[in-house]
Amino acid sequence: MTTVQTETAPPPASGSGGPSSGGPGGGVPESPGPDPAGAPEGRGGAAGHLARALAEFRAALLSAAWFSVLALPLVCFRVNAVSGGIDYLWARLPRLAALAFCATLAWRFLLRRLGFSRVRSAVAETAGPPPEGARGPGGSWLTLLDRAPAKRLLLAGAALLLLSVPFWTTPYVVTILITALIYITLGLGLNIVVGVAGLLNLGYAAFFAVGAYTFALLNQNFGMGFWICLPLGALSATLLGLLLGLPILRLSGDYLAIVTLGFAEIIRLVLVNVGFTNGPRGIRNIQPPTLFGADLNGAVKPLLVGHGLVHKDMDLNKVLVYFIILAIVALTVVCVYRLENSRLGRAWLALREDEVACQAMGINRVRTKLAAFALGSTWAGLAGVVFAAQISFINPQSFTFMLSVMVLSIVVLGGMGSIPGVMIGAAVLILLPEYLREYSDYRMLIFGLIMVLMMVFRPQGIIPSTRRVYIYRPEEHGDGGARPSTRNPDALDAGPGGAGQDGQAPAGVPGTAGGPPSPRGAR
Amino acid sequence: MPDEDIRAEGAGAGAAGGDAPAGDRVLELSGVRTFYGNIEALKGVSFHIDRQEIIAILGANGAGKTTCLNSIVGLTPPRSGRVVYEGSDIRGRSTDSLVKAGLVMVPEGRRIFPALTVMENLRMGAYLRRDRQGIRDDLDYILSIFPILAARAGQDGGTLSGGEQQMLAISRGLMGRPRMLLLDEPSLGLAPIVIRSIFDTIRKINLEQKTTILLVEQNANLALQVAHRAYIMTTGIITLSGTARELMSDESVKKAYLGG
Structure with a gap:
């Protein structure tokens, strides 16, 4: 909510602060108000500063009010399990409002300090008005994520926070986070299939189940450990993906969705009815992963608890699982990112758009789709193994259609084809229900409402996907007359925000110059 | 590079509308029959194209021109007959x-990838190629023919105008460095001035890249100006063939396709 305020606040600042200026940069709404080098400087610095401070204050107040209203049920209502009623904790409200107020001020200050608003207007000036349809400046704080230092800072902060979680929280939080991370892995895997390659897979739970059961059965029957089963689970899911993909990937759209849906149901029914899976009773006592054979809960834990490093009820095996899934998520992010920007990734994108044209380009339709399908399944298998290790008991009930829908919702809600989007989507859809346990009766209702609203107002997802922008740079000193040629062997492989890295922006290429790759619009 | 030798040989591609250059046979169809369900779309089509020729297939709507191209590249596999390529x-x-x-088709209706940028579209054309230097050279060449595409490099393909999209579609086909290019209705839905420049480019590609070109067109007038030879198709069979000059002066062709 804060972010919305930052976007809408500036105009009043220019209206009250510098009436004489008459809106210096009419084309760019963000440029007039908060720009330190703006018009008020000439007439009276103090008055301008005061007006700006007032505007900031008002914006912060507004967002604090909004935030309080929105967070009210979350923070101030609590179900009393003993009496069965609801406790109202009104005393928390002022604190919450104050916090939101300070956070908004800090956020706005940070944006200013990073030169965010100024950079954007600068881009608009140098590059000229972007041609219609080109990816112009994104027009939201999300473009901040494209700027390298801010991005690196954010990543480092997030990594540090996630790594330190087990040392200052309760076992409950760690358990929830493991679940969320498992869903992130699932979401990122399905993202390859649905988001990038555009194959609607409604049976993703089946591959998850195969990974989990691979570990459970191998552990139960042959005593094989987690670390061996992790790749085996992934492998079996991949093989199953190939096996299923071969006959059905000639289908497309709705037909594919229905077949995958049926397939998932078949897998679940097999798990229920086949003898060696122990049917609906499932498999219990799956061994947790070990760390070089160390007895974590026996030998290591007293040491850590003694130094006050972990919660006294913390199960260190869970902590290990937490770190494992964290590592898997990191690996997944790297792999998916590399895949998306690879030749294969481009082929997937193209295949989603036009199959005939792809064939005319020499892309083997079936093989390319199969690769997406199988690779997507691999992550489900990995997540499945971790899932089995986490809860140490699995039965077919864990792998119903709802799980597939959940993962699909994560991808759609977060933003198809967008890695940060999927992560946010998973966090929202998995963590929110945990904090809203009181309203669990209405969960599906709220869930449906959110999805409908999302599709109407933001169909591209919370964080829409961005891709690398390839820039064609004609050479300045022509080697063969007027014929342009690319400057160096890697000229085509400009990284994210390529032009920003080596300052020489191609003047003749509108739309690609200067600006960071902005979020892509809805499709 | 298997196509280096091709570039070297047979320099004498005649001027447009002139006599067909003599050379080896690149593509030969004989008795090709293609069905959509029970409907026979191609009722035994036979024709041939020699190296570095521009051949036009002309005909009215529903004559089977596009089916003919699709049958060559296997999008609608023929039920019988022979398609011999090289x-x-x-x-x-x-x-x-x-x-x-080396047999690349530019499908009807352009079919560019609307959500990929122009540059990505072009890179998709070179999907099968691994020679980075060659791809870069071809990119430079193509962007020198169609400078507008360089200016639009970072734009999404779907935001281009119809003519630009057609240029992109042809360029994308060329990025695969074809020895033979099949063009399906490159003039479809374009303004006359744009069509003109596209046809000029087709001739240029044929001359400079030594690419053999099979052109399917409804715009008989223009196609005959560019092509060396042409075939006229009516309801699934080839009814007339000859050099472009012959056909242009043929009374029945004039009446049916050239507006008198």
């Missing part, structure tokens, strides 16, 4: 494997 029968081979063999 000496081997390619009937029933998949479209993508033919691209590897």
Whole structure:
């Protein structure tokens, strides 16, 4: 909510602060108000500063009010399990409002300090008005994520926070986070299939189940450990993906969705009815992963608890699982990112758009789709193994259609084809229900409402996907007359925000110059 | 590079509308019959194209022109007949494997990838190629023919105008460095001035890149100006053939396709 305020606040600042200026940069709404080098400087610095401070204050107040209203049920209502009623904790409200107020001020200050608003207007000036349809400046704080230092800072902060979680929280939080991370892995895997390659897979739970059961059965029957089963689970899911993909990937759209849906149901029914899976009773006592054979809960834990490093009820095996899934998520992010920007990734994108044209380009339709399908399944298998290790008991009930829908919702809600989007989507859809346990009766209702609203107002997802922008740079000193040629062997492989890295922006290429790759619009 | 030798040989491609250059046979169809369900769309089509020729297939709507191209590249596999490309029968081979063999089609209706940028579209054309230097050279060449595409490099393909999209579609086809290019209705839905420049480019590609071109067109007038020879198709069979000059002066062709 804060972010919305930052976007809408500036105009009043220019209206009250510098009436004489008459809106210096009419084309760019963000440029007039908060720009330190703006018009008020000439007439009276103090008055301008005061007006700006007032505007900031008002914006912060507004967002604090909004935030309080929105967070009210979350923070101030609590179900009393003993009496069965609801406790109202009104005393928390002022604190919450104050916090939101300070956070908004800090956020706005940070944006200013990073030169965010100024950079954007600068881009608009140098590059000229972007041609219609080109990816112009994104027009939201999300473009901040494209700027390298801010991005690196954010990543480092997030990594540090996630790594330190087990040392200052309760076992409950760690358990929830493991679940969320498992869903992130699932979401990122399905993202390859649905988001990038555009194959609607409604049976993703089946591959998850195969990974989990691979570990459970191998552990139960042959005593094989987690670390061996992790790749085996992934492998079996991949093989199953190939096996299923071969006959059905000639289908497309709705037909594919229905077949995958049926397939998932078949897998679940097999798990229920086949003898060696122990049917609906499932498999219990799956061994947790070990760390070089160390007895974590026996030998290591007293040491850590003694130094006050972990919660006294913390199960260190869970902590290990937490770190494992964290590592898997990191690996997944790297792999998916590399895949998306690879030749294969481009082929997937193209295949989603036009199959005939792809064939005319020499892309083997079936093989390319199969690769997406199988690779997507691999992550489900990995997540499945971790899932089995986490809860140490699995039965077919864990792998119903709802799980597939959940993962699909994560991808759609977060933003198809967008890695940060999927992560946010998973966090929202998995963590929110945990904090809203009181309203669990209405969960599906709220869930449906959110999805409908999302599709109407933001169909591209919370964080829409961005891709690398390839820039064609004609050479300045022509080697063969007027014929342009690319400057160096890697000229085509400009990284994210390529032009920003080596300052020489191609003047003749509108739309690609200067600006960071902005979020892509809805499709 | 298998196509280096091709570039070297047979320099004498005649001027447009002139006599067909003598050379080896690139593509030969004989008795090709293609069905959509029970409907026979091609009722035994036979024709041939020699190296570095521009051949036009003309005809009215529903004559089977597009089906003819689709039958060559395997999008609608013929039920019988022979399609011989560079000496081997390619009937029933998949479209993508033919691209590897240097037979590239620019499908009807442009079919660019709207959500990929112009540059990405072009890179998709070079999907099967690994020679970075060659790709770069071809990119430079193509952008020198169509400078507008360089200016639009970072734009999404879907935001281009119709003419630009057609240029992109042809360029994308060229990025695969084809030895033979099949163009399906490049003039479809374009302004006359744009059509003109596209046809000029087709001739240019044929001359400079030594690419053999099979052109399917409704715009008979323009096609005959560019092509060396042409075939006229009516309801699934070839009814007339000859050099472009012959056909242009043919009374029945004039009446049916050239507006008198």
